[in-house]
Amino acid sequence: MKEEIDNIRCYIEGEIIKEPNAYIERLQNTTTYLARTGVLLAEAKYILNNAIADIYKNEFELLKKLSPNQSKEYIKARTANEQYYVDLLDRLNASCVHQCENLRTLISYAKLEMQMM
Numbered sequence: 029m030k031e032e033i034d035n036i037r038c039y040i041e042g043e044i045i046k047e048p049n050a051y052i053e054r055l056q057n058t059t060t061y062l063a064r065t066g067v068l069l070a071e072a073k074y075i076l077n078n079a080i081a082d083i084y085k086n087e088f089e090l091l092k093k094l095s096p097n098q099s100k101e102y103i104k105a106r107t108a109n110e111q112y113y114v115d116l117l118d119r120l121n122a123s124c125v126h127q128c129e130n131l132r133t134l135i136s137y138a139k140l141e142m143q144m145m
Contacts, residue, residue, distance in 0.1 A: 029068065033116065036061050040123050044131075048138035055131040062124035069117040076110040083107070 039061065044054060083103055084091065091099045104111070 029071070029113070032064075033068065033113070033120065036065060037116075037120055040120065040127060044134075048135065048142075051131050051134045051138065055128060055135065058124055058127050058131065062121065062128060065117055065121040065124055069114065069121055072110070072113040072117050076107055076114050079107045079110045 039057065044050070080103055083106055091102070094102060
C-alpha cells in the first residue's frame, strides 16, 4: 500500500504541463487516482478500526486501569501508524479533488482561448 500511495502522491505533486491535451490526459489520470485513493482510504480506516478493536480485545485489563482520557491517548499512540495512513490518504484524496477542479478550469480556459482565435 505504501508504494502505491507514494506513486500517487508523486504524480499529484508533479508539475502540470501547460498544454490543453496534457490537461485532459492528467484529468483522466487524476480521476482514476481519486477513485483509487477513496478505496485505499476505506482500507486504511478498516485497518485502523481493526487495530483499535485488537487493543480493546487484548489489553482490556490495562485499559480498565486507566482513566478514559489516558485510555484514549494510549490507543491513539498505539495506532499512530494506522492513523497516519488514514490522514495521508484523506489529504491525498482531497488533493485529487482539487486538482480535478483546477484541471477542468484550465481546460475551459484553453477552450475559450481557442474560440477567441
